[in-house]
Amino acid sequence: MEKKSLGLSHLFMTVFLYCFSGFMVIPAITDITMSAICPGKDECSLAIYLSGIQQAIMGLGSLAIMPVVGNLSDKYGRKVMLTVPMTLNIFPLAILAYRRTKEFFYAYYVLRTLISMVTEGSVHCLALAYVADNVPESRRVSIFGILSGIASCAFVCGNLSTRFLSTSATFQVAAGGMVISLLYMRMFLPESMKMKNGISAKATETDSLLENAPKKTLKVLKTLPSLHDTISMLRTSTTFSQAAIISFFSTVGEVGAHASLMYYLKAQFHFDKDQFADLMIINGIAGTVSQLMLMPILAPAIGEEKLLSVGLFFSCVNLFLYSIAWSSWVPYAAALTSVVAIFAMPCLRSIASKEIGPCDQGKAQGCLTGICSFANVVSPLAFSPLTALFLSESAPFRFPGFSIFCAAFAGMIAFVQSIMVRTAQPVTYCTDETSNSVEP
Template identity: 70%
Template sequence: MVTEGSVQFLALAYVADNVTESRRVSVFGIISGIESASFVFGNFSTRFLSTSATFQVAASMAVISLVYMRVFLPESMMNNSVCAKNTETTCLLEKAPTKKWKLFKNLPSVDDTICLLRTSSTFSKAAAVAFFISVADVGIHASLNYYLKAQFHFNKDQFADLMIIVGIAGSISQMILMPILTPLLGEDKMLSIGLFFSCTHMVLYSTAWAPWVPYAVDMISVVDTFSMPCLRSIASKQIGPNEQGKAQGCITGICSFANIVSPLAFSPLTALFLSDSAPFYFPGFSIMCSGFAAMIAFIQSIMIRAATPPKCCSFDNSISVEP
């Protein structure tokens, strides 16, 4: 669990090192789609495995992933890189003013995170969007099972069906639709579209009036899964090639902080409105509040303008600066 969060952002940083900016959001989407597909396969396979066998298979897959990485993935660190000045993708940590002292001497990554947030307004807005959408996502996941069980008496099989629907919809969206739509609309608009439908998804869940509504609402996942790959791509374009790991780690750290804060707020709220002592009758109120958090992320995303790939930056094995 300690290293679980680092796997994703390091994978995205590795991809950012090896993929051009114009194709980055599509590749990020494909990676997210593969994750959704593996999520579906994992949930489906547990129906045929015993509890002990499930853990054994999961551990075996982790070992296979490690061996594959060591054998087939070359190191992506670039020895030399030059960014032209006066572009938003200039290496932010290099152009930031040098400090005579550091607030966290033994934690340079904390200083780097603060520097990234202060140097690029686009990156700071992306970080704010990441925080609120993570609060919303974790909030609905903390509340949804209790809400559906209390309202419609859902059991574990129905919960699994909903998870599989979301996974299939996410796979189709990220692996097929995103590579087609992103070049046409742009990742900033795709981010806003994904967040808008994410908000709609949560609001409809909170007002579900029949057992079939959650199944229909989950089909919106085809659209609302656009948000995170687009957000990651926008963030990656704001920094230099040697800072991709720090940027993705910063976004992941903010999301992890939201994962801590959100259950502390939404779990008691869910318990209150599902109990007889609720101030008013609205069992899905906590999910509606998750929708409000997604709405804040949507409003913030409207103010983001994704940077176009710079034409004046070149990265190769020799140091050269274009005039």
């Protein structure tokens, strides 16, 4: 038990360092994009389209890769698979840390798009699987909430540091933080699969991916998930299928709003890097307090199914308030609803994890992440043109936040579906197919 607790502590620190480095550049990206593509303007349709296309391509790649990553982590361990995304994500940040001219922005844009096709969402997915390896079902929703709270805390710290750093220093610190998070993970994080089910240490170290590679390649390829495997996973239980539907529609709404919000606020209220950071700090503090303090109390008291519905409802309220913002203070007030809206995703992941056997946690979380990635493809294709249209002078009617209003409607579909979720008895056994690791 002490070893598992130590492993979770190191996981939390790894997630904090990684998220801190990734989140601190978000407020600056919009200004850099606008200055590189449309210098001197507060509204730029090309910037909105480029961001939407990037998000769609990243989602398309993640859709194919995430189930593979989850499945491979069941075979070779979480630590090995965490190494790949944490290493690759250093390089795009290093480009903008060096220079932020138009040419370097496009180099960053292309490299980040290609890398994120492989890595987007993988650290979060693998962290959830790591928690599921080491935490019993009765405590899992609380620990998932704490994990999300750690990410929210990193979100606050990252955006707070951006508030006091220059743009160049922001990217330099972010690139350095990524390196530190990778080194910390490799040095201190124990492999959860060893603690859980005795998978061979040889199969959980990085060298195992290289040793006897020709002989293992065919066997590994045969174990990679196909579309049929994903469909079979969705048929595992009605609750898991409902979780997949909720994941899709809530992500469509969340990604649609995220793709639109900063450009909407810049065009409507002339927000800049510092104001974006202030808004994100409010969101982050609300989410941190909620998940670290409120969720461990509320989840056992009222149940994660009800907490899921409450979180999704307030997520819709959050987006609705953004969409009708009539003054620059309204987005700050809307951000406070994150105290409750943040409950949704940890509850959903916990509900899904209880429907799947202990040897399939990586595959299950990878399946849900893949579905969220599909939403990442659909959402920008729908919302980017809508945002560009309603922020332009040729809008059919005056409603600058119409795309965010539509995102709130997608979230409402997820809320309605969540009301019908009923959890079954947790699965505590492994299937024959997944209980055996790849033979050497």
